[in-house]
Amino acid sequence: MRRLRVLIMINVHTYFQGPICLPNGLRWFEWPECPGIPEFSSGPKKLVGLDLHKSNIRVVREQFKDFKMLKSINFSECQSLECMPNLNCTPNLEELDLHGCKNLKHADESLAHHNRLRLLNLSGCSELYDFPDVLQSKNLELLNLNHCSRLERFPNIPDKIKSMRGLYLIGTSIEELPKSIENLVTLEEMDLRYCKKLAILPSSIYRLPNLEMLMLEGCSKLVKFPKEEEPSDSHMTMGFRKLYVLNLRGCNLSELDFLENHSSFQFLRALYLLGNNITNLPTCELLHNLLWFDVSYCQQLQEIPQSSGQLSHLWSIGCESVSRFAPDNVTLEVNFPPTNGN
Structure with missing residues (x-):
């Protein structure tokens, strides 16, 4: 079948004996739940997609070195996989999906410098501890x-x-982010929810001008949110120019002085502070574009000041210490708010 371009083998569980010979013109090869990694006697030189998800793969052998045209590899939910492939063998690779590979321990150093890689999904690799020291993809x-x-x-x-555009680190054991996080200059979403060991955020995060959503819910060791530092270069762009959702629910903050820099939070629409140790709130003039505000279970909060901006929804469930409640132009909610600002 020399003209065969796509080969998809569903519910084929027979263990193969010896190498597999595939047409050189094959573009896409998909064999979910493959009983073992195929051994190819002759490589399909034009293969761009290889999907072996849920297969019994433990180690990726060197036969993939001939697949120079590969753009997509899906080895997701391969429970026996311990090491990811060497990406130097696939210089044109754009997508690598290894999510749910629960025994994957090592991320190959080759991914750190890969020039074409666009998507790397290692979600749910609960044994992964070895990741490259640098990232230059x-x-x-x-x-x-x-x-x-x-x-x-x-x-x-x-x-x-x-x-x-997106950095997702939910539930990792990361203790701090490097100062060099500022080099992700186009980042729009950063999700660090339930990183329970995260204690330090560098002030360089203010150099992420395109950040729209910053999610830190459940980071219980985070006791201080950094303040914006004065730039050493007067021409340097600082501040969150596009941030509209800041989720700090379940952190351990006692002060909100970082919000006093109006230029950094001028576009903030949703601010979630549930369960923090704050006693005072910033004046709403500093957050004049805020629409949704959650201070539920901030049990040391003393006062909720008057709103003169656009604030329309306020959640203050369980704020037993509040002695003064000034807002008269907002909707007081009894149910919990959405966490993504939608």
Whole structure:
């Protein structure tokens, strides 16, 4: 079948004997739940997609070195996989999906410098602890490390990456972000929810001018949110120019003085502070564009000041210490708010 371009094998569980010979013109090969990694006697030189999700793969052998045209690899939910493939063998790779590989322990160093990689999904790799020290994949758009619960360190980013839109680190064991996080200059979403060891955020996060959503819910060791520092270069862009959702529910903050810099939070629409140790709130003049405001279970909060801006929804469930409640032009909600600002 020399003209065969797509081969999809569903519910084929027979264990193969010997190498597989595939047409050189094959573009897409998909074999979910494959009983073992195929051994190819002759490689399909034009293969762009390889999908072996839920297969019994433990180690990726070197036969993939001939697949220079590969753009997409899906080895997701391969429960026996311990090491990811060496991406130097696939210089054109754009998408690598290894989510749910629960025994994956090592991320190959080759991903740190891969020039074409756009999507890297390692979500749910709960045994992953070994990740490259640096990240220089200049075309990376999305990095998903959600629920990599053994991962304790985020890589240094020595050079600007002008393509990344989303960084997802939910439930990791990361204790701090590097100062070089500022080099993710196009980042729009950063999700650090339930990173229960996260204690330090660098002030360099204010150099993420395109950040729209910053999610820190459940970071119980975070006792202080950084203040914006004065730039050493007067021409340097600082501040959150596009941030509209800041989720700090379940953190351990006692002060909100970082909000006093109006220029950094002028577009903030949703601010979630549930369960923090704050006693005072910033004046709403500083947050004049705020629409949704959650201070529920801030049990040391003394006063909720008058609103003169656009505030329309306020959640203040369980604020037993509040002695003065001034807002008269907002809707007092009894149910919990959405956490994403939608």
